[in-house]
Amino acid sequence: MAQQTLSTPSSATTTIGIQRKPSMLRSARFQENFISTVATLICLVGLGVVLFPVFWMLSTSLKSQLEAFKPPPPWMPNTFHWENYYDALTTNPFGVYFRNTIYFSLMVVVAEVVSNSFIAFGFARLRAPGRNFLFYFVLATLMIPGEVTLIPQYVLFARLGWLNSFKPLIVPAWFGSAYLIFLLRQFYMSIPKEYDEAALIEGASWLTIWYRITLPLSMPALGVVAIMSFIFHWNLYQGPLIYINDNSLFTLSLGLSMFQTPFGGTPWHWYMAASLVTILPCIIVFFLAQRFFIQGIVVSGVKG
Amino acid sequence: MLGILPREKLARREAMWFWFFIAPWVLGFLLFRGLPIIASMVLSFTNFSNSSVRPTEFIGLDNYFKLFDDKIFYKSLQVSFLYTLFSVPLGLVFSLGLAMLLNQKVPFLGFFRTAYYVPTLIGGSVAAAFLFQLMLNPTFGVVNYFIARMVGPNGLIPLGIQGPGWFFDPKWVMPSFVLLSLWGFGGPMLIYLAGLQGVPTQLYEAARIDGANAWQRFRNVTLPMISPVILFNFITGIIGSFQIFTPAYVISNGAGGPAYASMFYVLYLYLNAFRRYRFGYASAQAWLLFIVILVLTVLALRATREAVYYETPGDEKAA
Numbered sequence: 001m002a003q004q005t006l007s008t009p010s011s012a013t014t015t016i017g018i019q020r021k022p023s024m025l026r027s028a029r030f031q032e033n034f035i036s037t038v039a040t041l042i043c044l045v046g047l048g049v050v051l052f053p054v055f056w057m058l059s060t061s062l063k064s065q066l067e068a069f070k071p072p073p074p075w076m077p078n079t080f081h082w083e084n085y086y087d088a089l090t091t092n093p094f095g096v097y098f099r100n101t102i103y104f105s106l107m108v109v110v111a112e113v114v115s116n117s118f119i120a121f122g123f124a125r126l127r128a129p130g131r132n133f134l135f136y137f138v139l140a141t142l143m144i145p146g147e148v149t150l151i152p153q154y155v156l157f158a159r160l161g162w163l164n165s166f167k168p169l170i171v172p173a174w175f176g177s178a179y180l181i182f183l184l185r186q187f188y189m190s191i192p193k194e195y196d197e198a199a200l201i202e203g204a205s206w207l208t209i210w211y212r213i214t215l216p217l218s219m220p221a222l223g224v225v226a227i228m229s230f231i232f233h234w235n236l237y238q239g240p241l242i243y244i245n246d247n248s249l250f251t252l253s254l255g256l257s258m259f260q261t262p263f264g265g266t267p268w269h270w271y272m273a274a275s276l277v278t279i280l281p282c283i284i285v286f287f288l289a290q291r292f293f294i295q296g297i298v299v300s301g302v303k304g
Numbered sequence: 305m306l307g308i309l310p311r312e313k314l315a316r317r318e319a320m321w322f323w324f325f326i327a328p329w330v331l332g333f334l335l336f337r338g339l340p341i342i343a344s345m346v347l348s349f350t351n352f353s354n355s356s357v358r359p360t361e362f363i364g365l366d367n368y369f370k371l372f373d374d375k376i377f378y379k380s381l382q383v384s385f386l387y388t389l390f391s392v393p394l395g396l397v398f399s400l401g402l403a404m405l406l407n408q409k410v411p412f413l414g415f416f417r418t419a420y421y422v423p424t425l426i427g428g429s430v431a432a433a434f435l436f437q438l439m440l441n442p443t444f445g446v447v448n449y450f451i452a453r454m455v456g457p458n459g460l461i462p463l464g465i466q467g468p469g470w471f472f473d474p475k476w477v478m479p480s481f482v483l484l485s486l487w488g489f490g491g492p493m494l495i496y497l498a499g500l501q502g503v504p505t506q507l508y509e510a511a512r513i514d515g516a517n518a519w520q521r522f523r524n525v526t527l528p529m530i531s532p533v534i535l536f537n538f539i540t541g542i543i544g545s546f547q548i549f550t551p552a553y554v555i556s557n558g559a560g561g562p563a564y565a566s567m568f569y570v571l572y573l574y575l576n577a578f579r580r581y582r583f584g585y586a587s588a589q590a591w592l593l594f595i596v597i598l599v600l601t602v603l604a605l606r607a608t609r610e611a612v613y614y615e616t617p618g619d620e621k622a623a
Contacts, residue, residue: 031518032409035408035518036408036409036410039405039408039409039410040410040411042405043405043406043410043416046402046405046420047416047419047420050420050423050487051419051422051423053423053432053435053436053439053487054422054423054426056435056438056439056446057431057435060438068444069444070444071443071444071449072449073444073445073446073449115328118325118328119325119326119328119329121325122321122322122323122324122325122326123325123326126318126319126321126322126325127315127318127319127322128318128319128322128323129319131322134326138329141333141337142540142543143543143597143598143601144337144341144594145543145546145547145590145593145594145597146547147547147570147573147589147590147593147594148340148341148344148590148591148593148594149336149337149340149341149344150577150590151340151344151347151577151583151586151587151590152339152340152341152343152344152347152587153336153340154354154577155343155354155583156340158354172332172336174328174332175328175329175331175332175333175335175336176328176329176332181329206318206321206324206325210325231425235426235428235429235430237428237429237430237549237550237553237554238549238550238553238574241553242574242578253429253430253431253550256430256431256434257430257553257554268438271434271438272434272435272438275430275431275434275435276431278429278430278431279425279426279429279431282425282426283422283425283426286418286421286422286425287418290418290421291414
């Protein structure tokens with residue numbers, strides 16, 4: 001693009017640097033190629049550094065116990081001990097943890113997608129006195145640390161008899177979250193207002209407009225919300241730690257952090273095998289939806 | 305007259321629909337935020353323990369006075385401050401650098417953008433805490449092995465430097481946690497990337513014609529144009545780093561050791577509330593945290609007011 005506009009003579013005749021034009025062009029192109037090559041190299045090296053811990057997790061998960069504790073740690077295990085996965089996942093009831101985590105995160109994802117798309121519709125598409133003030137208020141609540149409300153919420157849920165269940169974590173998700181409202185609102189604002197007006201003239205209610213027009217048009221943004229919510233709740237630790245006591249209700253992160261070993265100590269090869277399995281669903285979901293996700297955020301522009 | 309009446313009626317109807325749509329948020333705010341905030345303030349003036357054994361008494365500002373005498377509380381405040389002081393600026397620079405890198409004309413850009421985000425999927429999890437504990441182990445950890453090979457007594461450059469004790473050495477606990485936090489650079493990186501894509505290319509072309517070099521273009525075009533995004537990442541970074549809990553709890557086994565070096569603010573709050581059932585005391589801690597975050601946010605906004613450039617006057621972008 002840059003070269004094209006520079007090389008058209010009509011646009012360059014008025015600029016002062018006519019004489020220097022060819023050399024400038026060459027140096028600009030050279031500089032661009034140079035930057036691109038260096039950037040690619042740094043990208044590759046950086047990726048190696050940044051993903052090295054993941055490689056290390058995989059490598060350790062396949063080592064023998066001896067190799068996992070050897071002072072100069074071997075890069076790769078001598079033989080792949082795939083049985084580590086079986087051992088690690090059967091000494092603790094990881095099947096149950098998996099089921100609990102899937103149940104919990106899917107329930108929250110559904111709740112957050114529905115509620116936030118609903119609430120954001122109000123803020124983005126409907127005019128009312130005080131709307132902007134209220135929206136800034138929603139944004140301001142982002143600053144309230146969860147810890148301030150944690151204890152009264154705990155007491156409230158304890159009185160309701162909701163302790164040792166996922167209700168304290170799922171029910172509030174039906175009432176929206178400030179960050180996701182903000183994200184979806186930004187996206188909704190980019191949908192032309194004419195759609196709503198046309199539908200209104202046709203006699204549609206706002207509820208129909210939300211459900212039949214806005215939702216289908218904002219699938220990428222809803223996808224982003226769903227993925228963000230899924231990854232966040234899949235890894236969530238503090239909430240389940242506070243509300244869940246019963247081992248049969250543990251999520252993966254809880255189960256992993258309280259990994260019991262039959263002979264004590266810290267069997268790192270098992271820890272890494274179990275860790276890798278717990279994060280794998282996140283990585284798979286992310287790769288399946290990555291185009292969606294990266295594009296959605298980069299395009300809808302979550303800006304301050 | 306005839307034309308005005310229906311329009312007014314329409315506007316009123318639209319406003320009613322607005323309240324209909326945001327009703328869940330209003331209800332949720334009152335139930336799970338507003339009332340608990342007030343309740344938390346009230347609790348902070350009591351010795352509430354959520355048990356029938358000890359009756360709850362109103363004890364005024366006692367919790368706050370006790371906090372100011374509590375050495376561990378000061379330590380936790382210091383730990384979280386130091387953590388914020390290092391992890392937030394380092395994270396800002398690191399993620400901006402990567403975003404700039406991924407904003408270049410690089411082959412397989414889509415792949416790179418995706419792959420660089422992977423650590424962030426794991427970053428705050430229990431698994432990541434375990435992983436860093438293993439990699440930073442002083443005796444059989446890969447990081448110290450690498451340090452020994454590079455600058456150890458028999459290393460590539462024999463400086464005789466030995467790897468530190470990381471999570472085992474009170475002096476090195478903080479750098480260890482900062483390293484772990486840097487691994488979650490993907491979130492701010494994506495937001496930077498969105499900001500960088502929004503900078504008009506004409507500005508770069510104009511700067512280039514004026515003879516600006518790469519650094520000058522970065523300093524005079526990129527930085528001012530994405531300054532609102534930097535501010536956004538800065539403030540969310542401060543708020544997030546003060547609330548760090550999972551790695552601290554998992555790595556120190558819920559003890560905040562060694563020598564309270566990993567007693568982060570929220571970890572101490574959690575221990576007071578859910579281990580010792582000192583709910584009143586913990587509520588006072590929570591309120592002080594709220595005030596600290598509020599003050600830091602306002603300070604950050606004030607300090608950057610001159611430095612942040614907005615395309616349109618006022619807050620048009622957000623509205």
